Amino acid sequence: MPHASSQIAAQTAASATISGHLFRASIIAKRMALAAKNSRAMVLRAGTKAAGLKVISDYFDGLAGKTITLSNIINQCAISISRTSVRQWRTQTFLDRLALCQLRLGPEKSNMLDGAVTHRRLFLEEQLHSLRSQLSELKDQLADIQQYMQSSNVVAVTFRLEATQTGEFQSILESMANTISQQSNDIKAHITTSQNKLSHFQI
Amino acid sequence: MDAQKLFDDGHQWYVFGRDPEKPEKILDTNQYMIVDGKRSILLDPGGIEVFSTMLASVLKYVNIEHLTDLFASHQDPDIISSLGMWDQVLPNSSLHCSGIWEGFIRHFGMDNIEYKPIDDAGGRITLENIELDFIPAHYMHSSGNFNVYDPKSKILFSGDVGAALEPPGAPMFVDDFEQHVENMRFFHQRWMPSNEAKSHWIQRIRKLDIDILAPQHGRLFKGPDVQRFLDWFDQLDVGSAIK
Ligand SMILES: [Fe+2]
Ligand SMILES: [Fe+2]
Numbered sequence: 001m002p003h004a005s006s007q008i009a010a011q012t013a014a015s016a017t018i019s020g021h022l023f024r025a026s027i028i029a030k031r032m033a034l035a036a037k038n039s040r041a042m043v044l045r046a047g048t049k050a051a052g053l054k055v056i057s058d059y060f061d062g063l064a065g066k067t068i069t070l071s072n073i074i075n076q077c078a079i080s081i082s083r084t085s086v087r088q089w090r091t092q093t094f095l096d097r098l099a100l101c102q103l104r105l106g107p108e109k110s111n112m113l114d115g116a117v118t119h120r121r122l123f124l125e126e127q128l129h130s131l132r133s134q135l136s137e138l139k140d141q142l143a144d145i146q147q148y149m150q151s152s153n154v155v156a157v158t159f160r161l162e163a164t165q166t167g168e169f170q171s172i173l174e175s176m177a178n179t180i181s182q183q184s185n186d187i188k189a190h191i192t193t194s195q196n197k198l199s200h201f202q203i
Numbered sequence: 204m205d206a207q208k209l210f211d212d213g214h215q216w217y218v219f220g221r222d223p224e225k226p227e228k229i230l231d232t233n234q235y236m237i238v239d240g241k242r243s244i245l246l247d248p249g250g251i252e253v254f255s256t257m258l259a260s261v262l263k264y265v266n267i268e269h270l271t272d273l274f275a276s277h278q279d280p281d282i283i284s285s286l287g288m289w290d291q292v293l294p295n296s297s298l299h300c301s302g303i304w305e306g307f308i309r310h311f312g313m314d315n316i317e318y319k320p321i322d323d324a325g326g327r328i329t330l331e332n333i334e335l336d337f338i339p340a341h342y343m344h345s346s347g348n349f350n351v352y353d354p355k356s357k358i359l360f361s362g363d364v365g366a367a368l369e370p371p372g373a374p375m376f377v378d379d380f381e382q383h384v385e386n387m388r389f390f391h392q393r394w395m396p397s398n399e400a401k402s403h404w405i406q407r408i409r410k411l412d413i414d415i416l417a418p419q420h421g422r423l424f425k426g427p428d429v430q431r432f433l434d435w436f437d438q439l440d441v442g443s444a445i446k
Pocket of ligand 1: 279344363
C-alpha cells in the first residue's frame, strides 16, 4: 500500500487548510480591488499632476481582479483535493480493515476477499492519479498568485515614488500605496502557508 | 468473536457477539445472520469498530456473494456505523431500514448498496424460501424502528428491546430471569421514551408465537423467559429522564 491511513488523514486536513487560506486570501483580494478603484478615483481627481499614476492604477486594478478570480479557482481546486483525499482515506481505512479480516480468516478463506481488495486498490490508484494532477495544478496556481503579489508590491513602490510629484495628494496616495503593499503581503503569507502545507502530500 | 447457531432446520440463524477484541469502552453488541441457501441477511451489522471481526466471522459460514441483504433496526452508530465498509465489500446488496432514516444513515457512507425503505406499517422480505416480517417497533427506542420476526424458527429479533448492560463475557442466554432483571432495568427506563409505545409494542408482540427473543445487547430469552420478559416490561415505567 502506498499510503498509511494517518498519512491520508494529514493530506485531507492539509487540503482543507489550504482551502481555508485561499478563502481568506480571496477576501483580501476583494479589499484590494476596492483599494484599486479608490486609487483610480484619486488619481483622476489629482488630474495632470498624477498622469504617471493613471497607468499604474489601471494595471493594479486588473491585477486585483485576476487575483480574485485565481484565488476562487484555487479555493475550488483545494476543496476537490480535500474531497479526493477523504475518498482515498475511506478506501484505505477499508483496505486496512479488510487486511485484518483476511488475517483472521486464514489462508483457505481469505482469498474470498481478493476480488474486493483488487477492486478497491484499483479505485485507490485512480484516486491517487487524480490527486497527483490536481496537486500539480494547485502548485502552479499558487506560484501564479505569488507572482501577482510580487507585481503588486512593485506597483506599490512605483505608486509611492510617483506620489511625491502630486503636491497636496501626496500623503493620501502614499497611504494608498501602503495599503496595497500591506494587502499584497497578507495574501503572500496565506499563499506561502499553503505552499508549505503542500509538502504534506507525499505522492 | 463468539458465534452460536440458534436454529438449523432448512435455514440457519447465527448470533455473533462477546467480542474479546473490541475496544473496552465500546458497548457490546449482538449481531445476527439468517442464512437461507444462497441468500443471507445480517441483522444490525454493528459499528465500524467491529467490522473486521464481524466480516471474518460471517465468512466462516457463508460465501461473500451470498450475503445479499442487511437490516438496520434503526439509525444508531452501534447498529450501522460500519455501513461505509459493508458498502465497499458488498456493493450489490440491499439495506432494509425505516424510510425516515435514509437521509441520515447515508452519512455513514453508502455509494453502492441499495437502500430499501421500510414503510411505517411494516413489511416483509423473502430470502430464498423463507419469509421474514419487519414488525413496527416505533419509539422502542428509535422513532423509526423495526423488529424482525421469523415465523418458521419462531425467533424475534427485538433490537434494543430486551437489551441488558452487563460486564464482558456474559453467557448468551438468560439463565436466571430474576437476577437478569437488574441488568435491564436502567436501560429500559432510560432509553425507552414512551409508556404508550411500550404497551402498543407488547400487545403486538404477544400475538406472535415466539421461542427466542433476541435483543441487540445482552442475553437472549428462551421459552418461558420470553413471557417473563414481556410481563416484567409491561409493568415497568419508562421515560425516566423527564420524571
Ligand atoms: Fe439504539
Ligand atoms: Fe443498541
